[in-house]
Amino acid sequence: MAAGGWACSGYLVEQGGFRLLLDAGYAIVPRLLERVSAAQVDAVFISHGHPDHCADLNPLLRARALGGHSAPLPVYALPGALDAVLALDRPGMLDTAYVFHEIVPGVSMEIGPFRAETRLLPHWVPNAGIRLTADDRVLAYTGDTGPSPQVVHLARDADLLLAEATYADRVPEPSSRYLSSARIAGRLREPVLATCS
Incomplete structure (x- = not known):
């Protein structure tokens, strides 16, 4: 959960001038708009x-709609x-x-210059991790998830794994199937960027 001055999950990935936003959690839109305009986001x-x-998808769409941006934003x-x-x-x-x-887990799709592959990962609600490939480079992103062979599949041979980690070290037992820790994520793949949410 975001504290004052912090934001939740939201990651801007750029490739060849195309800007893809991975997740749009609380408080990411003000930070996003410091870097690009709402109209410069090409897909979410x-x-x-x-x-x-996902809460800040609403203000991002409002900024586009009320700002007169005519092209609809592709949202996956x-x-x-x-x-x-x-x-x-x-x-x-x-x-x-x-x-x-609509995402169909396990089915590849194109998002701008990215070839995207998604996998259903364990969480309290359906959660899709994504593997993005462009110019022979791979970024894998989990969203919130517990341990799963599907996370390993997403991370395999990735240049960077962006793994959500709700806890730094140990996940309490009632949540251990649905959430991860930085320690668990760190064992999956090097290099790893584990973010606490």
């Missing part, structure tokens, strides 16, 4: 429907993951601000 991938990973997510965040505004207000692309 949302790993799952918990607000610390699992079925139903965005229902709550898209219902925050009056019906129809954001309809022209985005185009929804």
Whole structure:
């Protein structure tokens, strides 16, 4: 959870001028807009429907809709993951601000210059990790997840694994199937960037 001055999950990945936002958790839009305008985001991938990973999709879409940006933003997510965040505004207000692309885990797709492969990972709600490949470089991102062979598959031979880690060391037993720690993520792959959320 984001404390004052911090933000939740949100990572801007750029390749050949194309900007893909991986997750849009609480408080990421102000930080994002310090770097690029809302119109300069080319696509968004949302790993799952918990607000610390998707709540700021609403203000990003509002900025585009109210700023007169005419091209709809491609948004990739699992079925139903965005229902709550898209219902925050009056019906129809954001309809022209985005185009929804349903993720089918295990099926490859193209997102701009990236070849994307997703895997369903264990969490309390459906969560899709993603493996992005461009110019023979690979970035893997987990979103929130517990340990799984699918995480290992995403991370295999990746240049960078961006692994969400709710805990630094040990995950309490009731959550151990659905969340990870930095210690667990660090055993998966080098180099690793484990982020606490």
